[in-house]
Amino acid sequence: MFLSPRWISLFTSLLVTSIVVAFLSFVPAADSGVLFVAGISSFFSTFFFTYYIVDLLVFREVNQIYVSIQKLKIRDFDISRKSLLRSVNPLKKLNREISNYVSKKEEEIGELKRMEIFRREFLADVSHELKTPIFAAQGFVHTLIDGAIDDPEVAVRFLKKAAKSLDGLDVLVRDLVVLSQVETGDLKMHFDSFNIVEVIKEIFEQLENKANKRNTELVLKPKEKEECFVFGDKQRLSQVLTNLVENAIKYGKDNGKVVLELKIENRNVEISVEDNGPGIPQDQLPRIFERFYRVDKSRSRETGGTGLGLAIVKHILNAHDSVISVTSKIDKGTRFTFHLTKPPKEFA
Ligand SMILES: Nc1ncnc2c1ncn2[C@@H]1O[C@H](COP(=O)(O)OP(=O)(O)OP(=O)(O)O)[C@@H](O)[C@H]1O
Ligand SMILES: [Mg+2]
Incomplete structure (x- = not known):
């Protein structure tokens, strides 16, 4: 009324x-x-x-x-x-509207606070990660200046170590750039149809040396498969598979086995990378996709990992409307799985 x-x-x-x-x-x-x-x-x-x-x-x-x-x-x-x-009763109505508004704002403030903590932690992590290789390279160069350069044998050894630290720094900065680009949406994906079996074979070739060093066998299943076309950004998906296979070699066991399996169901292609390494404890499984998170800190550092690989993998797959999942059993191994789609008819 x-x-x-x-x-x-x-x-x-x-x-x-x-x-x-x-x-x-x-x-x-x-x-x-x-x-x-x-x-x-x-x-x-x-x-x-x-x-x-x-x-x-x-x-x-x-x-x-x-x-x-x-x-x-x-x-x-x-x-x-x-x-x-x-x-x-306008006062009652106004009061209700204001309370709704306040609770909405409280939620927003909570979200902003969480982002702020996240940003602070990220900044602390980045500076820590940058500091380590910079200090190492700095130490070697200063030792050389202080006299080590006079002994050619020592000089070469120190220069090699300094170069290794700087290479690590380069990888870290590149990963950070990619990560920020995927997160801000600046990294444009180029979707096309491509043969993923070809990409997998190339990756196996590239990682052959690393696998041989640990005597790890790299297997593609089904063995006889020569062709499987999927739709996505070839370069980025190759980066995803490289990180997963490289992780399986790095964090797997000596004389181990890494199996990359393709399962095709209608328009869906399931891709999994499995190793028979030491596995990841259940409570840490959800955290491995966080930036800089490493399960075994010393082992990861020793192998030159930045801890950004899986965070990048997750974002690239998100951009493909795909979600990566992981299952792991201690002393049995770890399996990462994600799905891609077959190319639409006009690309086939
Ligand atoms: N197959 C695996 N088996 C056991 N642990 C793994 C496996 N894959 C990843 N992890 C753990 O998850 C962590 C995060 O992996 P991620 O690929 O993000 O980083 P990284 O390999 O250490 O560094 P990067 O990939 O940037 O070189 C690793 O440090 C490792 O502890
Ligand atoms: Mg990795």
Whole structure:
């Protein structure tokens, strides 16, 4: 019902007038003239008094609060002035809207606080990771300047170590650039149809040396498969597979086995990389996709890992609408799985 201050005042004054007239009609001395004057005066006095109270003390204040809110340009505050002023109890409505707004804002503030903690931790991690190779290279170069350069054998050894640290730094910075590009969406994906078996064979060739050093066998399943076309960014998916196979070699066991399996079901291709290494403890499984997270810190550092590989893998696969999952059993091995789709008809 439409309730404005005017209508409220009219109802109240009519009510008061009828009560006053009804009472006075029982008084013998009150004739119709008295009843008329009493009725008229109680009607107008009640009307203006109520109008003043309701309009000035409630509606105008509510209006004022509304105007202030509008001035703040709070977009989320989506209550309209008309609906507010038309409501039976504008204060209650305003109160409800403000509480909704406050709880929405509280959620946003919570999210911002979480992001802030995340940003701080990330900055601390990045500076720590950068510091390690820089300090190492710096140490070797200064030792050389301080005299080690005079002994050619020592000089070459130290230069090689300094170069290794700087190579590590280069890998780290490149990974960080890729990670930030995928996260901000600046890294454009070039989707196309390509033969993933070819890519896998290339990766196996590239990683052959690393695998041989640990006497690890690299196996593609099914063996006879020569062709499997998928749809995605070839270069980025090759980066994904390289990291997964490289991890399986690095964190697997000596004389181990890494199996890359393709399972094709209709338009879906399931790709898994499995090793028979020491595995990852269950409680750490969800964390390995976090930036800089390493299960075995010393082993990972020793093998030159930055701890960014799986974070990049996760983002690249997200951009392909795919999710990577991992299962692992201690002393049995680890298996990473994700899905890709076959190329759409126009690309086939
Ligand atoms: N197949 C695996 N078996 C056991 N642990 C693994 C395996 N793959 C990854 N991990 C653990 O997960 C951590 C994160 O892997 P990720 O690929 O992100 O980093 P990294 O290999 O250490 O460094 P990067 O890939 O940047 O060179 C590794 O440090 C390792 O502890
Ligand atoms: Mg890795």
